Amino acid sequence: MIRLNLSIAMYAFPRARLGAMRSNLISSDDFNALIDADNLEDILSLLKISSYGDEMSRLSSTNPLEIENVLRRSLLIDYKKLSVSLYGFGKIFINRVSKKFEVQVLKSAIGEKVSGSEAQISEVTPFGSIEESLIERIRRSESHEELAEVLRPTEYYPIFQNALSEVKDNGNPFTLVSGIDKYVYDRISEKLKAVHGLDKRISRLLIGTEIDFKNIMLALRCREMEDEDVEKLFINYRYMIDDISLKTLKSEGPEAFTQENFPYSQVVGNSVDSYKKDMSLLPIETALENHLMHLNIIALTGFPFQLGAVIAYLNMKENEIKNLIIILRGKKEGLEREDIENLLIFPSNNR
Numbered sequence: 001m002i003r004l005n006l007s008i009a010m011y012a013f014p015r016a017r018l019g020a021m022r023s024n025l026i027s028s029d030d031f032n033a034l035i036d037a038d039n040l041e042d043i044l045s046l047l048k049i050s051s052y053g054d055e056m057s058r059l060s061s062t063n064p065l066e067i068e069n070v071l072r073r074s075l076l077i078d079y080k081k082l083s084v085s086l087y088g089f090g091k092i093f094i095n096r097v098s099k100k101f102e103v104q105v106l107k108s109a110i111g112e113k114v115s116g117s118e119a120q121i122s123e124v125t126p127f128g129s130i131e132e133s134l135i136e137r138i139r140r141s142e143s144h145e146e147l148a149e150v151l152r153p154t155e156y157y158p159i160f161q162n163a164l165s166e167v168k169d170n171g172n173p174f175t176l177v178s179g180i181d182k183y184v185y186d187r188i189s190e191k192l193k194a195v196h197g198l199d200k201r202i203s204r205l206l207i208g209t210e211i212d213f214k215n216i217m218l219a220l221r222c223r224e225m226e227d228e229d230v231e232k233l234f235i236n237y238r239y240m241i242d243d244i245s246l247k248t249l250k251s252e253g254p255e256a257f258t259q260e261n262f263p264y265s266q267v268v269g270n271s272v273d274s275y276k277k278d279m280s281l282l283p284i285e286t287a288l289e290n291h292l293m294h295l296n297i298i299a300l301t302g303f304p305f306q307l308g309a310v311i312a313y314l315n316m317k318e319n320e321i322k323n324l325i326i327i328l329r330g331k332k333e334g335l336e337r338e339d340i341e342n343l344l345i346f347p348s349n350n351r
Contacts, residue, residue, distance in 0.1 A: 017085050018313055021078060022300060024051035026320055031346070034327050035337055040064060043331060047324075064328050071321045072125035075101060078317055082310055089194070090307050096191045097207070097311060099184045101318060102128035106156060107180055109138045111173040113147060129154065144168050159183055178218060178233045185211055189237035195307065202299050202308025206315065208239025209295060213288040216241065216264070219249040220281055240264065254284055267291045286345065293319055294347040319345055 026034075030050065037043045040062045047067070048056045055070040079098055086094055105127045126132045134150070141147040144164060151157045160167075163176040188207060195203045215234050222230045230250060241263040248256045254275045257268040267287060274283035292315075299312035323344045330340035 015309070017081055018300075018309055021081070021317075022313060025316060026050055026324075028346070031323065031327075031344075034324070035340055037331065040067075040328070040331060043067075043328060064332055067328060068325050069125050071324050072127075075314070075317055075321055076125075076127050079314060082314070086310070090199070090310070093191050093195065093203075093307060094310055094314075096188050097314070098128060100188065101314070102130055103156070103180050103184050105130040105135070106154075107173075107177045109135050110147070110151075110160070111177055113138055113141065114144070114167055114173040114176070156180060156183070174221075175233070181214060182233055182235050185214065185235040185237065189235065192237065199307040202302070202306060203311060204239065206292075206295060206299060206308055206311050208237065209292055210315075211235045211237045212239045212241045212264070213292060215246055216249060216288065217281070217285055219246045220254060220284070223250055223253060254281070257284075264288070264291075286342075289345045290347050293345055297347060 030046070034043055034046055037046060044056060044059070044062050044067065047053065050056075052070060052074060055074070056067070059066050059070070079094075079101065083091060083094055083098070105125065109130070126135060134154070137150045138147065141150050144167060148157070148160055148164060151160050159179045160176060163179055166175050167173060189211065192204060192207055218230065218233055222233070227247070227250065234246065245256075245263050248259075248262075254268070254272050256262055257265045257272050259265070268284055269287060271283035271287040275281065296312040296315045296319075299308045300316060302309070323346065326343045327340060330343065
């Protein structure tokens with residue numbers, strides 16, 4: 001009872017904010033309306049009557065890039081609102097978790113620069129310590145060595161240095177991006193081990209499952225690499241999947257999920273059959289991401305006075321923004337409704 005009362009007192013303020021912010025998340029009906037919109041002008045009109053309305057109303061055009069930047073900035077705004085309402089370990093832990101949103105920005109900027117897609121760097125929106133000035137210096141760098149110097153003041157410099165020779169050899173940022181993921185999630189999992197009390201179960205469920213899924217996709221994508229090279233990229237934390245299962249996935253591929261009692265086999269389900277048809281890992285990745293969002297929905301609608309609810313909201317907000325950007329780009333490219341829907345991460349019980 002004492003622990004419960006303490007938890008309620010600690011999360012009373014963020015819980016009130018979460019209630020208001022959660023009510024502003026876009027509903028499945030509104031998402032369907034956005035998917036059915038005829039053009040970008042109609043999408044903007046619908047967004048103007050959503051929680052993004054104030055910012056959207058200030059836009060001078062229907063430039064998709066400007067709309068995307070407004071959407072991305074809203075995650076940072078919501079994170080700051082929740083961060084200032086927390087204190088003690090909860091605040092420290094959420095600040096650590098926010099690094100995964102921060103590095104999405106860094107990975108986009110570096111990955112696009114290394115792969116030569118420089119025109120896309122302008123689409124990167126600042127978050128946390130990855131400020132506009134740093135993104136601009138990345139944009140202006142003219143060599144891998146110069147890019148390394150740009151990153152020297154950041155905590156991510158050693159990772160880039162370690163991957164520099166491979167990046168220079170093949171221009172593929174995969175090892176670099178995976179290394180950044182490992183660095184960030186290893187540091188999050190260090191703090192996760194210290195989570196206790198009522199915060200423990202849901203926080204470990206959400207973050208542990210997310211790490212499991214990242215390691216699963218790494219094992220499946222790196223089947224042609226040497227085992228020892230892949231093992232260096234695995235995030236160290238284990239939740240439901242162990243090292244033996246990860247090695248099995250790397251050697252046997254998605255068919256490993258058909259084995260009896262294999263971790264997450266029920267989550268992957270029929271997506272293995274879809275994989276066999278066109279040898280694409282997308283159906284499996286989508287099944288995993290849908291399940292993760294399902295867990296976040298449960299966490300956010302459950303007991304509100306705990307750290308897991310804050311994590312769940314930030315994850316759902318990030319996913320909402322990703323879905324909105326997919327719809328924007330899909331409409332711009334003239335994709336059919338079904339093609340857009342197949343790219344969205346939307347648990348079936350929320351459609």
